[in-house]
Amino acid sequence: MSVIDLRSDTVTQPTPGMREAMANAPMGDDVYGEDPSVNKLESELALRLGFARGLFVPTGTMSNLLALMAHCERGDEYIVGQQAHTYKYEGGGAAVLGSIQPQPLEVQADGSLDLKQVAAAIKPDDFHFARTRLLALENTMQGKVLPTEYLAASGRLTREHGLALHLDGARLYNAAVKLGVDAGDITRHFDSVSVCLSKGLGAPVGSVLCGTAELVSRARRLRKMVGGGMRQAGQLAAAGLYALDHQVARLADDHANAQLLAEGLRAAGYEVEPVQTNMVYVQVGERAEALKAFAAGQGIRLSAAPRLRMVTHMDVSRSQIEQVIAVFAEFSLQ
Numbered sequence: 001m002s003v004i005d006l007r008s009d010t011v012t013q014p015t016p017g018m019r020e021a022m023a024n025a026p027m028g029d030d031v032y033g034e035d036p037s038v039n040k041l042e043s044e045l046a047l048r049l050g051f052a053r054g055l056f057v058p059t060g061t062m063s064n065l066l067a068l069m070a071h072c073e074r075g076d077e078y079i080v081g082q083q084a085h086t087y088k089y090e091g092g093g094a095a096v097l098g099s100i101q102p103q104p105l106e107v108q109a110d111g112s113l114d115l116k117q118v119a120a121a122i123k124p125d126d127f128h129f130a131r132t133r134l135l136a137l138e139n140t141m142q143g144k145v146l147p148t149e150y151l152a153a154s155g156r157l158t159r160e161h162g163l164a165l166h167l168d169g170a171r172l173y174n175a176a177v178k179l180g181v182d183a184g185d186i187t188r189h190f191d192s193v194s195v196c197l198s199k200g201l202g203a204p205v206g207s208v209l210c211g212t213a214e215l216v217s218r219a220r221r222l223r224k225m226v227g228g229g230m231r232q233a234g235q236l237a238a239a240g241l242y243a244l245d246h247q248v249a250r251l252a253d254d255h256a257n258a259q260l261l262a263e264g265l266r267a268a269g270y271e272v273e274p275v276q277t278n279m280v281y282v283q284v285g286e287r288a289e290a291l292k293a294f295a296a297g298q299g300i301r302l303s304a305a306p307r308l309r310m311v312t313h314m315d316v317s318r319s320q321i322e323q324v325i326a327v328f329a330e331f332s333l334q
Contacts, residue, residue, distance in 0.1 A: 002299065002320075003299050003300075003301060004299060004300045004301065004316060004320045004323065004324060005300075005301040005315070005316070006300065006301065006302055006310040006311060006312070006316065006324065007301055007302065007303050007310075007311065008199075008311050008313075009171075009199045009200045009254070009278060009311045009312070009313035010198055010199055011313070011315070012198075012199075012200075012202040012313050012314050012315050013202075013204075013315060014202065014203070014204055014239060015202065015247075015314075017242060017246060018202065018203070018239050018242045018243065018246075018247075021238045021239065021241070021242040022235040022236075022238050022239050022242075023235075024238075025037045025234040025235045025237070025238030026234055027232040027233070027234030027235065028232065028234065029231050029232065030056070030229070030230050030231060030232070030233045030234075031224075031229040031230070031231060035232065035233055035234045035237065036234065037233075037234030037235070037237040037238045037241070038056050038230075038233050038234055038237040040237070040241065041054070041056055041208065041237040041238075041240050041241050042054035042055060042056055042208060044241065044244070045195060045208050045210060045240075045244065046208075046210045048183065048184060048244075049183060049184050049187040049193060049195070049210050050184045050187055050188050051187070051192075051193070051210035051211055051212070052211070052212050052213045052216070053210070053211065053212070053213050053215075053216035053217075054208045054209065054210045054216065055208065055209045055210075055216050055219050055220055055223065056206060056207075056208055056230075056233065056236075056237055056240075057206070057207055057208070057209060057223055057228050058205060058206060058207075058228055058230065059205075059206075059207060060085075060168070060170050060194055060196040060198075060207040061090045061091070061093065062207070062223070062226065062228050063194035063195075063196075063207040063208070063209040064085070064086045064090060064136075064166075064168055064194050065090065065093045065094060065097065065098070065222075065226070066209055066219040066222045066223055066226075066228075067166050067192045067194055067209055067211070067215075067219065068086065068094045068098055068100055068134065068136070068166070069094070069097070069098040069100070069218075069219075069222050070192075070211070070215050070216075070218040070219045070222060071133060071134045071164045071166060071191075071192070071215070072094075072098065072100045072133045072134055073131075073133075074098065074099035074100070075099060075101070075130055075131065076100055076101070076130060076131045076132075076133040076134075077100065077101040077102070077103050077123065077129075077130035077131060077132045077133065077134075078094070078100060078101075078102060078103065078132075078133060078134040078135070078136055078166075079102075079103045079105060079113075079118055079121050079122070079132065079134070079135045079136070079163075080102050080103070080104055080105070080135075080136045081104065081105060081106075081107040081113055081136075081137075081138065081141070082104040082105060082106050082107055083107045083141075083142065084104075084107070084136065084137075084138045084141070084168065085138060085168055085170065086136050086138070086168055087102050087104050087136075097226065101130045103121050103130075103132070105117050105118065105121060107141065107142075110144055110146075111138075111139075111140070111141030111142060111143075111144030111145070111146060112137075112141075112146055112150055113135075113137065115150075115153055115154060115157055118135060118154075118157060119157060119161070122161050122163070132161075132163060133163060133164065134163055134164045134165070134166055135154065135157075135158050135163055135164075135165050135166070136166045136167075136168060137151075137154060137165070137166070137167055137168070137190075138167070138168040138170070139151075139167060139168075139169060139171075139172065139175045139186065140171045140174050140175050140178075140276070140277050140279075142279060142281070142309075143258075143275065143276055143277045143278065143279030143280075143281070144276055144277075145174075145175045145178045145179060145276050145277060146175070147179075148179065148181065148185060148186065148189075151186060151189040151190075152189055154189065155189040155190070164191040164192070165189065165190045165191050165192075166190060166191065166192045166193070166194075167186075167187060167190040167192070167193040167194070168194055169183075169186075169187065169193045169194055169195045169196070170194065170195075170196040170199055170207075171196070171199055171200060171277065171278075172186060172187070172193065172195050173195075173200065173201060173248050173251055174200055174251050174254075174255070174277040174278055175277070176248075177248065177249070177251045177252050177255065177277075178255060178276055178277050187210070191211060191212070191215070192209065192210065192211035192212075192215055193209070193210050193211070194207055194208075194209050194210075195207060195208050195209075195210065197239070197240040197243055197244075199313075200251050200254060200278060200313055200314070201240075201243035201244070201247050201248065201251075202243050202247050202313075202314050203236070203239040203240045203242075203243045204236065204239055205236045205239070206236050206237070206239070206240050208240070247314065250314065251277075251278070253314075254277075254278040254312040254313055254314065254316075255275075255276075255277050255278055255312075256318075257278075257312040257316060257317075257318055257321050258275045258277065258278045258279065258280050258310075258312045259275050260318065260321050260322075260325075261275075261280050261310065261312065261321050261324060261325065262274075262275045262280050262282075264321070264322070264324075264325030264328075264329075265280070265282055265325060265328055267325075268325065268328055268329040268332055269332055270282050270283070270284070270328065270332070271283040278311055278312045278313065279309060279310070279311050279312075280309070280310045280311075280312070281307055281308065281309055281310075282307075282308050282310070283306065283307060283308075284305075284306060284307075284308045285306050286306065288304045288305055288306050288308060289304045290331075291304075291308070291328075291331055292304040294327070294331050294334075295324075295327055295328075295331070298323075298327045300323075300324055300327055310324075
């Protein structure tokens with residue numbers, strides 16, 4: 001029985017073409033700046049997204065952490081969504097390792113932060129308060145895409161108040177494909193961006209932090225501090241380059257499969273949130289554990305949560321989505 005894994009798009013396996021690119025990648029010592037594949041990935045992605053430099057790191061969590069610590073000093077503050085990955089799902093790293101105070105705000109239904117609330121949360125220049133230095137946004141945010149008009153307004157707000165603007169772009173390319181724009185049309189509003197290569201893009205490991213030369217220089221030093229320096233990392237960088245060149249447009253297939261899944265589950269009587277990209281949220285309530293166990297018996301891997309998230313990706317086909325719908329329909333009859 002083949003396994004259908006809908007827990008996350010991080011579970012993808014490298015394609016044959018990606019494996020070939022990895023096997024043939026030229027390598028050197030990246031800590032010394034001598035890995036040609038890493039250097040190419042960093043410079044190429046920075047160029048595509050409109051930044052001066054890039055920095056290859058093992059994970060998106062590290063990329064975001066380095067960005068926050070490069071933008072903020074100890075005792076500074078960043079404004080962030082209450083459900084944002086940088087705030088909720090990264091182990092409190094900015095506070096623990098950077099002594100950076102988060103100012104969380106409630107995320108709106110469309111995945112955005114209310115910019116009036118953001119403006120109100122910016123602290124006055126007073127020694128009683130932490131210094132507000134940064135606004136961090138996420139796109140996509142739980143599968144929802146932030147419109148480019150909103151991003152432009154966020155950029156204007158931060159410039160008016162002397163703040164930097166960081167994007168957690170773990171699924172940046174899902175947002176770009178959904179909007180039908182170049183990824184650079186999204187990132188041009190930001191001072192830095194973290195791009196994950198190991199989610200929908202299908203690479204096995206790695207993220208790239210892009211920003212100014214000064215910011216990336218600080219981040220490179222911080223990367224060494226937190227143990228993120230890699231040696232012969234060219235094989236991993238080659239996977240990222242292959243993904244960017246060959247596996248972006250196909251994200252539309254994942255979005256279509258997510259829509260198919262949502263429609264099938266609604267038809268089976270489930271309450272499903274509107275779908276924009278590759279995430280499907282369905283209310284299963286107290287039956288979450290029972291559903292997880294039932295699905296596992298049918299070769300389907302799910303998380304267990306009352307608000308269940310399922311994520312489509314390149315290793316899940318349309319026919320497998322139809323199998324998932326059938327299993328959910330069978331479970332609903334129990």
